Amino acid sequence: MSREEVFERLNAVFRDVFDDEDITVNDQTTANDIEDWDSLEHINLMAAVESEFGIKFSMGQVVTMKNVGEMADIILQKVQKG
Amino acid sequence: MSITSFYFLCLFALALVLYYVIPKKAQWAFLLLLSLGYFMTSDTVVQSGGWYVVFYLLAAVAAVWGAAIYIDRTAEPKKKRGVLVCAVLFCLGLLCVLRFFKLPLLAPLGISFYTLTLLGYLFDVYYEIGKVQKNYFRLLLFGSYFPVMISGPILKYQEMENRLYAPHKLDYRQVTFGMQRMLWGFFKVLVISERAAVIANEIFDNYDSYAGLPIWVGAVAFTFQLYTNFSGCMDIVLGISQCFGIELPENFRAPFLSRSISEYWRRWHITLGTWLREYLFYPLLRTKFFMQLPKTLKPKLGKKRAKQATTFLAMFLLWFAIGYWHGGTWNFIIGSGLLHWFYIVSGELLEPFFAKWKRSWHISEENRLFVFFQRLRTFALVTLGLVFFRSPTVPDAVRMIGRGFSAANFRILWDGSLFSYGLDWIEFTILAVSLLLFGWVSVRQQKGWLREKLEKKPLVLRWAVLYALLFYVILLGQYGPEYSAAEFIYQNFRA
Numbered sequence: 001m002s003r004e005e006v007f008e009r010l011n012a013v014f015r016d017v018f019d020d021e022d023i024t025v026n027d028q029t030t031a032n033d034i035e036d037w038d039s040l041e042h043i044n045l046m047a048a049v050e051s052e053f054g055i056k057f058s059m060g061q062v063v064t065m066k067n068v069g070e071m072a073d074i075i076l077q078k079v080q081k082g
Numbered sequence: 083m084s085i086t087s088f089y090f091l092c093l094f095a096l097a098l099v100l101y102y103v104i105p106k107k108a109q110w111a112f113l114l115l116l117s118l119g120y121f122m123t124s125d126t127v128v129q130s131g132g133w134y135v136v137f138y139l140l141a142a143v144a145a146v147w148g149a150a151i152y153i154d155r156t157a158e159p160k161k162k163r164g165v166l167v168c169a170v171l172f173c174l175g176l177l178c179v180l181r182f183f184k185l186p187l188l189a190p191l192g193i194s195f196y197t198l199t200l201l202g203y204l205f206d207v208y209y210e211i212g213k214v215q216k217n218y219f220r221l222l223l224f225g226s227y228f229p230v231m232i233s234g235p236i237l238k239y240q241e242m243e244n245r246l247y248a249p250h251k252l253d254y255r256q257v258t259f260g261m262q263r264m265l266w267g268f269f270k271v272l273v274i275s276e277r278a279a280v281i282a283n284e285i286f287d288n289y290d291s292y293a294g295l296p297i298w299v300g301a302v303a304f305t306f307q308l309y310t311n312f313s314g315c316m317d318i319v320l321g322i323s324q325c326f327g328i329e330l331p332e333n334f335r336a337p338f339l340s341r342s343i344s345e346y347w348r349r350w351h352i353t354l355g356t357w358l359r360e361y362l363f364y365p366l367l368r369t370k371f372f373m374q375l376p377k378t379l380k381p382k383l384g385k386k387r388a389k390q391a392t393t394f395l396a397m398f399l400l401w402f403a404i405g406y407w408h409g410g411t412w413n414f415i416i417g418s419g420l421l422h423w424f425y426i427v428s429g430e431l432l433e434p435f436f437a438k439w440k441r442s443w444h445i446s447e448e449n450r451l452f453v454f455f456q457r458l459r460t461f462a463l464v465t466l467g468l469v470f471f472r473s474p475t476v477p478d479a480v481r482m483i484g485r486g487f488s489a490a491n492f493r494i495l496w497d498g499s500l501f502s503y504g505l506d507w508i509e510f511t512i513l514a515v516s517l518l519l520f521g522w523v524s525v526r527q528q529k530g531w532l533r534e535k536l537e538k539k540p541l542v543l544r545w546a547v548l549y550a551l552l553f554y555v556i557l558l559g560q561y562g563p564e565y566s567a568a569e570f571i572y573q574n575f576r577a
Contacts, residue, residue, distance in 0.1 A: 040393050043364060
């Protein structure tokens with residue numbers, strides 16, 4: 001899976017979770033850029049990303065992920081491993 | 083030994099000199115000695131002769147230390163998990179037995195705080211966020227660092243490891259800033275909190291003889307007493323630590339400027355909130371049960387409501403834990419727990435109506451009057467919760483609130499009754515003026531620390547301000563019994 005593909009699928013997940021069809025995420029997107037992205041939605045988002053890609057983040061990754069770029073890196077790593 | 087006592091300040095000054103004289107490599111060991119010394123001379127130990135309580139601390143640190151090393155070395159997830167669960171149960175078991183079950187056992191100083199601090203470290207190692215500390219004594223210092231022993235803040239190991247064990251050179255600015263911050267803390271605790279306590283005690287202890295407005299005067303006095311005491315203690319604690327060159331996390335960010343209850347909880351007792359969110363709330367939401375629940379509820383409630391219901395259930399458990407941690411009885415569970423859960427849930431559910439209402443009245447979010455209303459509302463809701471917190475039992479709190487609505491006697495505000503709750507008009511005026519000063523500084527503080535601004539002012543003005551505050555505290559501080567001559571003499575008999 002390419003990085004672009006990951007971002008494409010992430011966009012769909014973000015749009016679904018935050019109920020906003022205009023969201024487009026990039027490497028630098030953080031919780032500050034999306035209004036509803038609070039600590040609660042973060043957990044919902046993680047769950048949605050996990051089921052989209054069929055992976056499981058560790059609790060450490062959930063808490064320390066800094067931006068969507070980092071999220072994509074972790075996803076690529078996990079998908080290629082599995 | 084209270085941190086506002088004269089002895090403590092003398093020992094602190096002495097310790098500070100020694101700290102910067104001894105070799106830098108030995109500084110952390112010196113802090114450990116100070117911490118254990120402080121622990122052993124705390125009131126629980128001295129008053130009862132129960133020196134053995136130190137073993138509870140040593141055992142909790144040993145359990146966490148050993149478990150973390152094991153978890154770090156083992157590759158098998160099952161074994162890691164088993165050891166984690168054992169260590170957590172051991173520490174929480176100690177905490178519950180000593181603090182909540184009302185057994186005739188002594189609870190050591192700061193057990194609620196050091197237990198969370200240590201468990202946070204263990205979780206970080208388990209989640210592979212943080213590094214493991216192999217040296218038992220270093221971990222012991224992390225768990226027992228004396229400024230935070232009294233009432234937090236709850237520390238995070240990754241933040242602290244570079245500060246606690248590092249060599250610290252004497253930095254004049256850090257030491258003076260630390261001392262100024264301590265002075266500000268003393269002002270809050272001794273001048274404001276101790277005075278507000280007089281009114282709060284009078285009303286809460288005799289609520290049956292009051293009705294109407296005096297009840298709310300007492301309730302508001304308690305809110306001020308608690309906030310200035312807790313945040314003042316934090317100023318002293320952070321100030322002490324700053325003098326040693328060790329920065330600690332902030333626990334308060336002017337919580338009463340919050341516009342909603344959820345914002346209030348992000349600004350009040352911040353380190354507890356962060357701890358519970360990261361180590362209780364997140365893991366809870368990621369359990370199979372909570373991951374599955376929105377899917378189960380979706381056909382009945384729809385996607386949005388299903389997600390909401392799941393969150394509310396998890397929040398219920400979180401707020402129950404917050405209330406329980408504060409004292410383990412129902413008045414705490416309701417006053418600092420479930421009532422706040424109720425506020426937040428009803429706020430979320432009513433949000434669409436509020437939004438509609440605001441639109442139809444053309445109220446903008448940034449309207450100053452509206453912001454003021456929101457802040458006042460937060461203050462009132464928190465104060466209502468604190469009535470439960472302060473009352474001995476839940477029925478007492480309910481009766482007291484009931485009495486608060488049983489009369490409309492606004493004349494007490496001008497007929498002199500205000501001066502009959504334990505503070506005469508001079509004392510009352512001192513309290514009011516000090517509160518205004520405190521409020522003004524808190525609001526200004528939002529735009530950056532006033533101390534840094536003060537630093538740029540001319541020397542004479544700087545010293546004038548500091549001396550004014552110092553004398554204000556010395557002259558107007560209500561000192562506890564430790565300062566009275568009788569108590570002073572009595573101490574000699576106890577030893």
